[in-house]
Amino acid sequence: MSHSLATYVALPGTTAEAMEHWHEVFGGELNILRYGDTPMEGLPFEPDPQAVAHSTLVLPAGVIAGGDAMDDGKDYPLQGTAYSLLYTVDTPDEARTYIDKLVDGGGSIGMPFEQAPWGDWYGQIFDRFGVMWAFSCETD
Template identity: 80%
Template sequence: MVTSLATYIALPGTTAEAMEHWHEVFGGELEIARYGDMDLQGMPFTPDPQAVAHATLTLPGGIIAGGDAMDDGTDYPVRGTAYSLLYTADSPDEARELITKLLDGGGSDGMPFERAPWGDWYGQVFDRYGVMWAFSSPGA
């Protein structure tokens, strides 16, 4: 096995929907495993069989992994900057296309995508699940 680092996010029962949406936007290979598809002997709790135990979206530049949050009713807000993903596109046009797909999918603007003081392009958008996507692209 190759050592790697993946982003992991636990969403409040919307992981499958979010992963499918991100798959539509970014492409890649999506795998979703639900608790109902597994042998749950020895589990310390009985999860909803439709809940996502583990999902991965493998993209050329990395992996987004996640599952449905299994909490005790604690409210962990998703919208904000604590959960954010940075996507570096090959060109400003590619970044704009992805931003448009997230906005058209129910997202909202966070920061305009424009030339940043350091010379590259940068902007932010919140998807319909409250996850902040930061986009960058080389300035040259």
């Protein structure tokens, strides 16, 4: 058995929409499993059959996994700078392509993508779901 590490995001009922959007932006292989597609006996909660139980977007650089958060009355804000999905690419143009797709899809620039003081390229974008994407690449 080999080890792997994936990012897991629990979104408030928007996981399918987010994963489909990220699939449009980045490509890869998308799989979405809804609760209605699983045997729901024995679950400690009553999920909406259309809610996402588990999803994965497999990219050449890694895996994003996620599911719909089961609302327990707590408020978990998504947009913030305590975390981000860091995507390291080969060229600034490749990063700009992804950034443009995220912004065109309803996102906003958090930090412009430009050459950073350490010499590499870096920038931050909040997608329309409030998830922060950081893009990085070495100087070309």
